[in-house]
Structures are given as structure tokens and as C-alpha cells.
Amino acid sequence: MPAQHLNIKWLNALNAKRVVLASSSPRRKDILSNLGVNYIVVPSTFPETLDKSLFSHPSEYVKENARQKALEVYERLKTAGDTPDLVIGADTVVAHDSQILEKPNSEQHAINMLASLSGSTHMVYTGITLIAPPSDGTGEPRILIDVEGTEVKMQNLSEELIKAYVETKEPMDKAGAYGYQTTGGLLVKGINGCSWNVIGLPASKLFFMLEQFTRQE
Amino acid sequence: MPAQHLNIKWLNALNAKRVVLASSSPRRKDILSNLGVNYIVVPSTFPETLDKSLFSHPSEYVKENARQKALEVYERLKTAGDTPDLVIGADTVVAHDSQILEKPNSEQHAINMLASLSGSTHMVYTGITLIAPPSDGTGEPRILIDVEGTEVKMQNLSEELIKAYVETKEPMDKAGAYGYQTTGGLLVKGINGCSWNVIGLPASKLFFMLEQFTRQE
Numbered sequence: 001m002p003a004q005h006l007n008i009k010w011l012n013a014l015n016a017k018r019v020v021l022a023s024s025s026p027r028r029k030d031i032l033s034n035l036g037v038n039y040i041v042v043p044s045t046f047p048e049t050l051d052k053s054l055f056s057h058p059s060e061y062v063k064e065n066a067r068q069k070a071l072e073v074y075e076r077l078k079t080a081g082d083t084p085d086l087v088i089g090a091d092t093v094v095a096h097d098s099q100i101l102e103k104p105n106s107e108q109h110a111i112n113m114l115a116s117l118s119g120s121t122h123m124v125y126t127g128i129t130l131i132a133p134p135s136d137g138t139g140e141p142r143i144l145i146d147v148e149g150t151e152v153k154m155q156n157l158s159e160e161l162i163k164a165y166v167e168t169k170e171p172m173d174k175a176g177a178y179g180y181q182t183t184g185g186l187l188v189k190g191i192n193g194c195s196w197n198v199i200g201l202p203a204s205k206l207f208f209m210l211e212q213f214t215r216q217e
Numbered sequence: 218m219p220a221q222h223l224n225i226k227w228l229n230a231l232n233a234k235r236v237v238l239a240s241s242s243p244r245r246k247d248i249l250s251n252l253g254v255n256y257i258v259v260p261s262t263f264p265e266t267l268d269k270s271l272f273s274h275p276s277e278y279v280k281e282n283a284r285q286k287a288l289e290v291y292e293r294l295k296t297a298g299d300t301p302d303l304v305i306g307a308d309t310v311v312a313h314d315s316q317i318l319e320k321p322n323s324e325q326h327a328i329n330m331l332a333s334l335s336g337s338t339h340m341v342y343t344g345i346t347l348i349a350p351p352s353d354g355t356g357e358p359r360i361l362i363d364v365e366g367t368e369v370k371m372q373n374l375s376e377e378l379i380k381a382y383v384e385t386k387e388p389m390d391k392a393g394a395y396g397y398q399t400t401g402g403l404l405v406k407g408i409n410g411c412s413w414n415v416i417g418l419p420a421s422k423l424f425f426m427l428e429q430f431t432r433q434e
């Protein structure tokens with residue numbers, strides 16, 4: 001958390017409202033806190049079982065997942081008579097050689113993923129959806145959707161390093177089998193784009209989306 | 218800190234020794250901890266008053282600062298009869314339009330720096346020096362020096378946003394007047410290179426430098 005929040009009119013107006021983050025990821029919570037946004041967490045129960053083959057590109061897949069996650073939380077709270085002022089939904093995947101990599105399902109799977117990423121470049125996509133009640137109180141909610149892509153270049157990883165990294169268990173709950181914000185950061189030679197996006201939320205893009213969405217109201 | 222350190226032979230050997238970080242920066246401490254390195258902190262008293270005009274490039278300037286910082290700590294501990302096994306020194310600057318930007322000396326100075334960085338691209342350089350006693354116990358210490366450069370592209374920053382950000386006081390102890398790891402991350406559109414370098418230590422480069430240096434011994 002920063003020592004002091006940004007004193008900006010639209011952000012103060014947003015912080016007087018009920019903002020919901022539809023994700024329980026500790027990394028996403030940290031990033032949203034750093035932006036100076038006050039929020040509560042209501043994790044989405046959307047199952048993430050969309051058929052990837054129906055999407056022309058990984059960026060379309062994460063946008064739809066982010067939309068469904070945010071919508072599920074918005075509708076659930078609305079039905080409970082507790083409509084939030086804003087819901088933020090996000091979804092992140094790793095794309096490599098036209099394959100979408102999600103969380104590994106075993107240590108061997110994590111080793112294979114990291115071996116395939118070694119010495120090459122992959123993309124990380126995060127879809128973001130903002131949902132708010134309609135301005136006039138009736139009809140469909142207001143929705144803003146965007147996506148950020150970041151290129152990640154991996155070091156040449158030795159078998160020894162991959163095995164030792166997987167043994168730390170860090171890869172097991174991470175898309176692509178590495179966590180950029182902790183030990184996994186050492187596996188990455190460099191990135192091109194927003195590095196917060198690799199951790200789960202593109203900080204700067206989200207900030208300017210929130211400004212646009214709050215001012216439009 | 219990661220849940221569990223990497224179980225790698227050279228790293229275990231390093232962690233059985235006395236490693237000193239010649240910097241009190243909390244960001245550098247976090248990054249070194251994430252690499253799984255055990256260390257103590259002995260901040261350098263090297264005054265950082267080198268004449269910048271004597272260096273052909275900012276990368277030469279930070280390399281020399283890093284060398285002097287590490288050397289000062291190494292010699293001080295050695296003189297006290299307490300020679301460390303390894304000293305890590307680092308220095309980071311922001312370079313923009315052939316100018317080196319260090320920490321701002323007033324809020325107005327910070328505002329001017331951020332206004333000059335707005336909408337454009339600058340470089341962040343971190344010099345790293347590793348120093349260890351000579352392998353045979355006599356003569357000059359072993360030294361490894363390297364530098365990492367990362368390109369940073371800033372968003373177009375409004376006067377309102379710059380003023381609100383400077384009011385948080387976050388910029389005041391940061392080279393270039395922004396902290397990438399917290400609120401200042403929202404000012405950055407994207408980077409090209411190692412993002413840890415922008416925070417003060419290029420995690421991956423340092424890890425492989427430590428491996429090379431430890432294996433050479």
C-alpha cells in the first residue's frame with residue numbers, strides 16, 4: 001500500500017462507492033491497492049470452462065472469461081438486493097506457439113511447460129471487464145472491456161534449475177507454471193510491455209480504464 | 218520471500234557463506250530475498266559524488282558507483298578483521314535526453330522531472346558489482362561487474378496526476394521521481410527489458426552473475 005492515496009477528483013468519487021474485485025488473487029489485490037482504489041473482494045464462481053477452440057485469439061478468450069467472471073458477481077449481488085457500484089473482473093493466460101497454457105496439473109506438467117518456454121518468447125494476456133449499473137437505473141448494465149498483451153522472453157533454463165524451481169511449489173497455481181513477482185522472476189530475461197500484466201493486472205491500463213468509466217457516468 | 222528456497226548446489230554453497238548487500242534499499246532487499254540468497258545488509262558510505270561528465274555513458278557511471286560502493290564495504294569489513302565472502306554493490310539511475318536523473322531535491326523538482334518524462338521513453342541503468350576475497354587468500358580481491366539497461370515508456374501524464382502523485386511523497390527518494398513497484402507503476406505504459414532493474418536490481422542477471430562467480434571460485 002502506498003503511504004498516501006492519490007488525491008484526484010474522479011478517484012475520490014470512485015472510493016466513495018462500493019467497488020468489488022471479482023478475484024481472490026493476492027497479486028491482483030496488491031496491484032489494485034497500489035492504484036489507491038478501495039474495494040472489497042467477491043471471488044467469481046464462473047467455472048472457466050469455455051471452449052478455447054471457439055476463440056480466434058487468446059485475447060478474445062481472456063476478454064470473455066473476464067466478462068463472465070464480472071457479470072456473474074454483478075448478477076449474484078444484484079439478485080441478493082445488494083447491487084455494487086462497480087465490479088472489476090480479470091483473467092490471465094500464457095500463450096506459446098499458438099497454445100494457451102493455464103495452471104499445471106502436476107509437477108511433471110510444470111517441468112514440461114517450463115522446458116517448452118525455456119529460451120523462447122511467449123505472450124501473457126489479461127482481459128479486464130468493468131461493470132456498473134445503468135446510469136438511469138434501468139436496462140442493461142454499463143460494461144467496458146479491454147485486454148493487454150505482454151511479451152515475455154525466458155532465459156535458457158537448465159534441467160537443474162527447472163527441477164529446483166518446481167520443487168519450491170511456486171509454479172503450481174500459476175498460468176504457464178511460473179510466478180514473475182517472486183522466485184520465478186529470475187527465469188525471465190526480459191519483457192516487452194506492462195510487467196504488472198504478467199503478474200495478473202495491467203496496472204496502468206486499469207487505472208485509465210477506471211478514469212474513463214468513472215468520468216462517463 | 219518464497220515458500221521454499223531453490224535447492225541448487227552452487228546456491229546452497231553460497232548460502233553457507235557470509236554474503237553482504239552494500240545497500241539498504243528495501244526494494245533491493247526484497248529482490249535478493251526472492252532469489253533465495255541469504256545475506257546481511259551493510260550500507261555503503263561511498264558518497265556518490267563522482268563527476269558524471271567524466272563518463273562516456275550512464276552505464277559506465279553506474280558501474281563505477283556500484284564498484285566503489287561494494288569496494289568501500291569490502292575494505293571496511295576487511296580492515297575490521299571481518300572479511301566477508303561476497304559483497305554485492307548496486308547503483309541505479311534514470312537517463313533521459315542524455316541527462317542523468319537522480320533523486321529530486323524538492324517537490325517542484327519532482328514535478329518538473331515527471332513532466333519531462335511524460336509521453337516519452339527513458340532508460341534505467343543498474344550497475345552491479347560482486348567482490349570476493351582472492352581465491353588463494355593473497356593479492357587483489359576477485360571482482361565481477363556488469364550493467365543492465367531497461368527502456369521505460371511513460372504514459373501521457375496530466376498536470377493533475379503529476380501533482381497528486383508528487384503529493385503522495387513517493388517520488389522523493391526515487392531516481393527519476395517515480396517508484397515503479399507501487400503507485401508510480403500506473404505512470405508507466407510499458408517497459409522493454411528487465412522490470413526488476415527499474416526497481417533497483419536486475420533479478421535474473423544478478424542470479425546468473427552469482428552462479429558464474431560462485432562456480433569460478
